Amino acid sequence: MxxxxxxxxxxxxxxxxxxxxxxxxxxxxxxxxxxxxxxxxxxxxxxxxxxxxxxxxxxxxxxxxxxxxxxxxxxxxxxxxxxxxxxxxxxxxxxxxxxxxxxxxxxxxxxxxxxxxxxxxxxxxxxxxxxxxxxxxxxxxxxxxxxxxxxxxAERRAHRRSLVRGLLDGTLPPGHVLLERLGLDGPCLVLAVGAISRPTAARGEGRVEGRAEERAEGVAFRRRLRRVQTVLDHVFGVEVPALLDAGPESGRVIVPGAVEPPDDLVPRLSRAAGDPLRVAAVPAATPADVPGAARTAGEILRVARACGLPPGLHRLDDVLLEYHLSRPGESGRRIAALLDPVADRPELLETLRTHLAHGQDRRATAVALGLHPNTVDNRLARTTERTGIDLSTPKGTATAIAALLLRETGA
The missing domain is CATH 1.10.490 (Globin-like)
Known part of the structure; x- marks a missing residue:
């Protein structure tokens, strides 16, 4: 001293x-x-x-x-x-x-x-x-x-997330006084954001190094989520209520007001996430319509992925027929089961999926899969032989599309 x-x-x-x-x-x-x-x-x-x-x-x-x-x-x-x-x-x-x-x-x-x-x-x-x-x-x-x-x-964000989650799952009353503070007391746009991948660090040796790498990956993933949130706020000009996390659907977003997503929304979100993203957009006329819009947006994402559509912005009209064909029920389960005979042959399912996504163009399918066109023909023939689905007829094509959608959307 x-x-x-x-x-x-x-x-x-x-x-x-x-x-x-x-x-x-x-x-x-x-x-x-x-x-x-x-x-x-x-x-x-x-x-x-x-x-x-x-x-x-x-x-x-x-x-x-x-x-x-x-x-x-x-x-x-x-x-x-x-x-x-x-x-x-x-x-x-x-x-x-x-x-x-x-x-x-x-x-x-x-x-x-x-x-x-x-x-x-x-x-x-x-x-x-x-x-x-x-x-x-x-x-x-x-x-x-x-x-x-x-x-x-952190407490404010947790409270905000709780409100957004309650609105999305329908447990928050539409007339709740706090919705006005979030700007969600009128029409809004509901977005479902596809999977944001976690960055993967090179693994070291030993438990200490492994834990440090896991923590680093967690930090990097949270940074991606923050960048995505920042893009949403900048694009729409408000602090956009969003639930962003890991999983097949990384996020659900509620944009206040009857707004249209700009053309550059998905490219900007993809740059922030570090990967091409899928985003489904569904309008909700009132807060009471938000839970249904959120479910529809999630379904659109799954259908678009199952259809082989490229990443981008998807609306219901973009997958309207496929969305209808993929609805669950007893008939849906039976249609999905038609592809059970090729469930152990992933290359046949992938060829069928790609063939349908490319408008049944055998050469485009071959290029997409890196195969010879004759190989594509042989795989499709084996699929028809095993399942009985004739892809040369309109009914067979529609049946194959529905079966794939129902299997891949978990209907």
Whole structure:
């Protein structure tokens, strides 16, 4: 611990009677020059801020008069409590930190005004101690403030997600008062976002390295989700309520207002996600229509994927026939079972899927699969032989499309 000279202690002792006056001066006059301070409530300035200033000045003077470090460790606790309180009240961090910096300067001015001839060395010593103590206090204040804001923001996001989830699954009443705050009390657009893949890091050896890589992958995945959320907010010009996560469908999104998705929405989302994405869009006329629109959007995604459509923006009209053919039921289960005889031959199913997706063009199918056209013909012939589905007839083609859709959408 730095040894404080008797001259420095004497100067600090002469300042001690001025603490109350100095606190009022800072809280009511000095801090008024800070942007945003004048708008604070008068009782906050006169009571809480003035009390914090008194505490800070006395803390410094006690550390000079009794430099054992105990006062510092106990005294910083109040600064942390006040920082958490200011964060909860919404005071900007820059205003909080500026008040601490300005308070240090005003205290230095008071020390300078109190010093007399021959106190030059003591004044320099106190200035050194003041600067040395300031960074610890500011660090504690900033850390506590940011921790508190992080906790508040996390709670707000969790509450927001809960509201969005309730609206999507129909458990939140359409007339709920909080929907107005989200802008979801009228027509909106519901989006289903296809799978956003998790980045995969190169695996190291050992459990420690493996866990570190898993954590890194988790961070990278969350960064992708944040980038996707940022694109949604920028494209639609509002903070878009969204549930983004892992899974076959990475997200469900509710865009306030009767809006149309712009042409560049999916390309921008794909760049943010690092992979080509599928997005299904379904309008909802009222909040009560949102759960149904969300289910339809998810079905459109699955049907588009099963049909072999390329990633992009999908609407119900884009897959209208396929959507209808893929509806579940007893007949649907029986149609899906028609492909059971080739369930153990994935290459036959893939060839059938690709052939139908390319309009039954054998050469386009061959190119897409990297096969000779004759190989495509042979595989289709074996599929017909095993299943009895004749792809040369319109009925057989429709049956094959329906069977694939029903199998791949889990109907």
């Amino acid at each position: 730095h040894e404080v000279s008797e001259a420095a202690r004497a100067l600090a002792l002469r300042c001690e009677p001025k603490v109350n006056k100095l606190a009022r001066r800072m809280a009511r006059d000095s801090f008024e020059q800070l942007p945003g301070y004048a708008a604070l409530p008068a009782e906050m300035k006169d009571l809480e801020i003035a009390a914090t200033v008194r505490h800070g000045v006395r803390l410094f003077l006690r550390s000079v008069l009794r430099p054992d470090g105990a006062a510092d460790r106990a005294g910083i606790r109040l600064f942390r409590e006040r920082a958490a309180q200011r964060a909860e009240e919404g005071m900007p961090l820059h205003l909080l930190l500026r008040s601490h910096a300005l308070g240090m300067y005003v205290l230095w001015q008071a020390l300078r005004e109190t010093a007399g001839p021959g106190d030059e060395a003591a004044l320099v010593e106190l200035a050194d101690l003041l600067l040395d103590s300031h960074h610890g206090i500011v660090g504690a204040v900033a850390e506590t403030y940011l921790d508190e804001r992080s906790a508040i923001d």
